[in-house]
Amino acid sequence: MSYAYSTSARTLSRRGIAVAVVASLAVPFCGAYAQLGGLVKKAKDRVVEQQVANQVEKRVNPVASNPGAPPKFDDVTLELTNDRIAQIIHGLSAGRAVLDGTNGSPSRATLIAQRDDAARQSADLSQKNAKAFEAYNEKRDASQRCRNDAIHASREKRQQANDQRAKELQAKAMSDPAFREKAVAMAQKMAVAQQKGDTAEVRRLMIELNGAPESDNVDSLAADKACGSLPPQPAAMVQSQKLDAQANKLSDAIRQLEQQAAETEVKESKLTERQYQMARERIEAYLSAMKYNSEPGGFSAGERQALGARRADLEKVM
Amino acid sequence: MPLGALPGAIRIAAIAFVAIAATPLRPAPDRVPPRAALPPSSLAVWTGKAWREWWRSDDAPDRWRGPHDAVADAVRWRTAANGVEWGELRLAGTGEARRLRAVVVRIDPRVVRLRLDTAFTAGGERAAWTVDDARPDAIMAVNVGQFVRTLPWGWVVLDGHQFLAPGSGPLATAVAVDSSGTVRWIGPDSLKDANLRRGVVAAFQSYPTLLTADGEIPPPLREPGRGIDVEHRDARLGIGALPNGRLLIVLTRFDAFGETLGSIPFGPTIPEFAALMGALGARQAVALDGGISGQMLVRDADGTHTWRGLRKVPMALVVLKKS
Numbered sequence: 356m357s358y359a360y361s362t363s364a365r366t367l368s369r370r371g372i373a374v375a376v377v378a379s380l381a382v383p384f385c386g387a388y389a390q391l392g393g394l395v396k397k398a399k400d401r402v403v404e405q406q407v408a409n410q411v412e413k414r415v416n417p418v419a420s421n422p423g424a425p426p427k428f429d430d431v432t433l434e435l436t437n438d439r440i441a442q443i444i445h446g447l448s449a450g451r452a453v454l455d456g457t458n459g460s461p462s463r464a465t466l467i468a469q470r471d472d473a474a475r476q477s478a479d480l481s482q483k484n485a486k487a488f489e490a491y492n493e494k495r496d497a498s499q500r501c502r503n504d505a506i507h508a509s510r511e512k513r514q515q516a517n518d519q520r521a522k523e524l525q526a527k528a529m530s531d532p533a534f535r536e537k538a539v540a541m542a543q544k545m546a547v548a549q550q551k552g553d554t555a556e557v558r559r560l561m562i563e564l565n566g567a568p569e570s571d572n573v574d575s576l577a578a579d580k581a582c583g584s585l586p587p588q589p590a591a592m593v594q595s596q597k598l599d600a601q602a603n604k605l606s607d608a609i610r611q612l613e614q615q616a617a618e619t620e621v622k623e624s625k626l627t628e629r630q631y632q633m634a635r636e637r638i639e640a641y642l643s644a645m646k647y648n649s650e651p652g653g654f655s656a657g658e659r660q661a662l663g664a665r666r667a668d669l670e671k672v673m
Numbered sequence: 674m675p676l677g678a679l680p681g682a683i684r685i686a687a688i689a690f691v692a693i694a695a696t697p698l699r700p701a702p703d704r705v706p707p708r709a710a711l712p713p714s715s716l717a718v719w720t721g722k723a724w725r726e727w728w729r730s731d732d733a734p735d736r737w738r739g740p741h742d743a744v745a746d747a748v749r750w751r752t753a754a755n756g757v758e759w760g761e762l763r764l765a766g767t768g769e770a771r772r773l774r775a776v777v778v779r780i781d782p783r784v785v786r787l788r789l790d791t792a793f794t795a796g797g798e799r800a801a802w803t804v805d806d807a808r809p810d811a812i813m814a815v816n817v818g819q820f821v822r823t824l825p826w827g828w829v830v831l832d833g834h835q836f837l838a839p840g841s842g843p844l845a846t847a848v849a850v851d852s853s854g855t856v857r858w859i860g861p862d863s864l865k866d867a868n869l870r871r872g873v874v875a876a877f878q879s880y881p882t883l884l885t886a887d888g889e890i891p892p893p894l895r896e897p898g899r900g901i902d903v904e905h906r907d908a909r910l911g912i913g914a915l916p917n918g919r920l921l922i923v924l925t926r927f928d929a930f931g932e933t934l935g936s937i938p939f940g941p942t943i944p945e946f947a948a949l950m951g952a953l954g955a956r957q958a959v960a961l962d963g964g965i966s967g968q969m970l971v972r973d974a975d976g977t978h979t980w981r982g983l984r985k986v987p988m989a990l991v992v993l994k995k996s
Contacts, residue, residue, distance in 0.1 A: 411717040411724035411765045426769055426939070431905060454822075467797035599834070606824060606837055609797075613822040629902065640938065640965045643983035652937045 425655040431629045435637065435658045439626075440665050443634055446624030447672035450616040463612055470605035477598035484591040494586045501582035509577035513569065520565075538564065638662065638669060709896040711944055712904045714770075718747045719763035728948045735895060737888040737951025744952035748777055753973040754812045756784035757992055763928060764949070769906045769939040774928040776969060776980055777953060778813055780920040785812065786993045787850045789831055789875045793987060799823055800987035804970040804979050813992040815910070815922055815969040816982065817848075818877040819962045825988045827878030828864060839864045842880055844891060844901070846959035848912060849876035854995075858886070858914060858957050877988065883911055883947035883958040890951070894944050901943055908938045909946040910967040912990075913955025921955050924969045924980055938964045962986065 428434045435443075456462030461469075481488060528535045541564050548556035562568070570576070588596075621631045637653070641662050644651035651659065662669070711730035718725055725743045748760035757780050764773040780787075792802035800823050807814035818825040827840030828847050839847070847859040851872045859869055860882075870876075881901055882891050893899035913921040925946070927937040941949065943960065950958040961967070968982035 408717075408724045408726075411726065426906075431902075464796060464798070471797065603835065603838065610821070610824050610826075610837070613824065617821050629905075633905075636938065636964055640983045643965070653939070 425653055425658065432633050432637075433626070433630050434655060435634060435661055437661045437664070439634065440638075440661050440669070442624045442626065443631070443638065444665065444668050444672060446620040446622070446626075446631065447635075447669075449623035450620035451672055453616040453619050454612060460612065461608075463609055466605050466609045466612065470602050470609065473598045473602040473605065477595045477602065480591045480595040480598070484589060484595075487589045488592055491586065491589055491592060498582055498585055502578040502585075505578040505581040506574045509574040513573070639673065642666070642670060642673065709898060711896060712942070714767035714942065714945060716941070716945055716948065717765040718744050719765070720747055724765055727952060728945065730944065733890075733895070733944065733948060734951075735890055737884065737890075737948075737955070739888075740954035741952035744949070745954060748953075750779070751973060753778075753971050754785070754994065756781035757812050757971075759813070759971045759973070759978075764925075764941075766941055766945060769927075770941050770945070772928040773940060774926045775949065776924045776926065776971075778815075778922040778969070778971060779915070780813065780922065780992055781918075782850065782854050782856050782920060783918070784995060786854070786995045787856075787875060788991050788993065789817070789829070789877060789988055790814075790991050791825075791831065791836075791988045792985075793823060797823065800985050802986050802989050804968045804981055807970045807989065808991060808993075810993055811970065811972065811991045812994065813922075813969070813971050814989050815924070815961070816966055816986040816988065817912070817961050817990045818879050818988050820987050823987060825877060827880075828876055829878075829988070830870075830873050830876035833874045840878055844881035844893065845878055846880065846882045846957075847876055847878045848959065849873040856914065856918070856920060860885075877990075879912075879959045879961050881943065881960055883943070883950050883960055884913065884955055886957050888951055888956045890944070890947050894947050903942055903944050906940055906942055907964045908940040908967050909943075909963040910961040910969075911946060911950055911958050911963075912961055913950045913953075913958030915954050916956055921950070921953060921958070922969070923950060923953065924967050925949075925963070926980060 425434075426432050433439055452458070454463045456465065524538075528538055541560055545557055545560050548560065620635075621628050624631050624634075626634065641651045641654060641659075645666060651662075654662070711733060714730045715726055716728040718727055720743060727741050727743050744762070747762040750758045750760045752758050757778065759776065759778045762775050762777065764775055765771055766773060790802065790806075790808070792806055793799065794801050800820060802816065804814060818827065818829070820826055825837060827837070827845060829835070829837040830849065833852075841861060843861055845861045847857075847864055849857045849859060849870070851857065852874050853872075857869065857873070863869055864878075881894070883894070885891060893901040894903065897903050908927065909923070909925045911923050913923070915921050923946075925940040927939045940946075940963070946960065947958070965983035966986050967980075968986070969980045971978045
């Protein structure tokens with residue numbers, strides 16, 4: 356007994372020692388490894404971060420930094436040579452002709468005048484009839500509130516009636532075998548009609564089962580009954596809205612004409628759209644800088660010379 | 674029953690099942706490698722002590738789930754007025770974008786009033802708005818939308834009336850303000866829904882969409898050849914929505930010699946700019962007319978801060994005190 360106990364005790368004790376040794380070795384070792392690994396990683400991260408930061412620093416502060424230097428010319432950003440500027444002026448002139456209505460359509464100036472005239476007339480009507488418009492709006496809002504309430508009440512009432520009828524039909528189907536059979540047969544017929552896409556037959560069967568459906572505008576009719584119809588708009592208001600619609604239409608026409616002019620500019624310049632838009636934007640930047648007597652940045656010496664030579668022509672057509 | 678009691682094949686299946694079940698679920702990866710690569714580029718932000726690279730075109734996320742700490746922390750916010758804060762951050766990109774500054778504005782539309790102002794020359798021949806025309810009580814003003822020659826592109830609602838009809842395009846986004854001051858972001862297909870247009874007092878449309886509603890970068894911005902020029906560098910301007918309903922407006926400027934050359938249209942690519950909006954915390958965003966059009970004004974206790982453009986524009990978003 357004691358031996359057995361003793362063996363067991365020794366075994367346990369050996370196991371205990373082994374566990375303790377493993378634990379005592381493993382824990383600090385793992386801890387040290389983790390700490391060392393963390394330090395190595397942090398140091399590596401710092402080195403990488405520093406390298407990235409140095410590269411960025413070199414990029415940000417190059418030795419011979421020239422902020423006004425031209426951009427890198429490529430397929431999109433073309434150098435503005437004499438020939439290219441001539442092409443662009445040709446494109447701009449063609450676009451301007453579209454805006455001036457030389458292709459037979461009304462000019463932008465005409466469309467703007469018509470639009471502004473319509474907007475002015477509308478504003479005049481609104482101003483002269485302000486009190487009548489305000490009174491109408493108040494009446495309309497009150498009527499709308501009344502109608503919303505009436506429509507909601509009518510819908511609720513119908514929903515309750517429908518729920519009640521559904522309950523009654525369910526009860527009838529439970530208690531009346533003949534009705535149940537009829538309903539099943541009807542459902543089968545309906546399924547067949549639906550499969551065939553025969554909506555008229557589906558509707559007929561529905562009426563046979565449930566009776567004629569209510570009219571679609573039953574809630575609106577209930578609202579009319581409770582609140583009366585919407586008050587009629589004052590004539591001046593109708594006229595003002597027509598004028599607003601006309602002004603909107605003319606604004607859209609102006610935008611379409613401008614779009615057409617822009618497309619013509621690109622086409623006639625013989626550049627791609629991206630090349631043209633980039634060149635146009637750079638020319639605008641150049642003209643703006645010159646107008647305010649500041650040094651135009653982002654242009655080569657050749658470009659400055661070519662743009663300077665055609666500045667007056669560009670200002671005329673831009 | 675313990676696994677050891679099961680016959681061979683069933684046991685293997687059971688072990689496999691347990692192993693699969695025990696494997697923690699990982700969120701779907703945000704990066705999908707097999708596709709055409711964006712042109713090589715990177716973006717770093719000045720943290721105040723060092724440059725920290727935070728975006729690379731070859732490791733660009735497809736979705737921004739939240740702000741990037743280094744970028745968001747780099748902005749020192751200043752209060753312009755109740756509901757309007759602004760700040761700046763320095764960025765370093767590739768090529769012409771090696772020195773950039775981004776002006777960032779946060780607007781809480783619930784505590785300010787947003788309106789659209791338009792300006793044209795007398796005959797309506799030219800767009801005529803610049804930041805110098807911003808009304809004197811404006812806390813902030815910025816050009817919005819896009820335009821071909823004079824009139825803004827796409828849908829425009831001024832003072833509750835539709836001024837211009839909606840435009841269409843797969844990457845067009847409309848930004849609409851309703852009578853309660855809530856800002857609605859309306860995608861290209863949803864503009865047909867009259868309910869979404871109801872109650873709108875001011876609205877404009879712009880393109881391209883930079884981030885969709887859940888911070889996702891639209892696929893045409895993730896690789897070349899899908900209708901968006903992912904290589905072109907330009908000064909950029911964009912508007913975004915932060916998760917708490919605030920608006921985020923970002924304007925990039927060329928940052929050599931301070932603001933003197935700020936209006937030069939050198940800047941990030943569209944994918945880089947989308948990343949910047951995402952890194953600043955926007956969940957959805959759309960580009961506005963940048964390039965030589967981009968211009969902004971902020972008024973705070975120190976005075977008026979102006980970032981001018983080189984072109985007059987037809988329309989501006991103006992932030993006013995709520996009356």
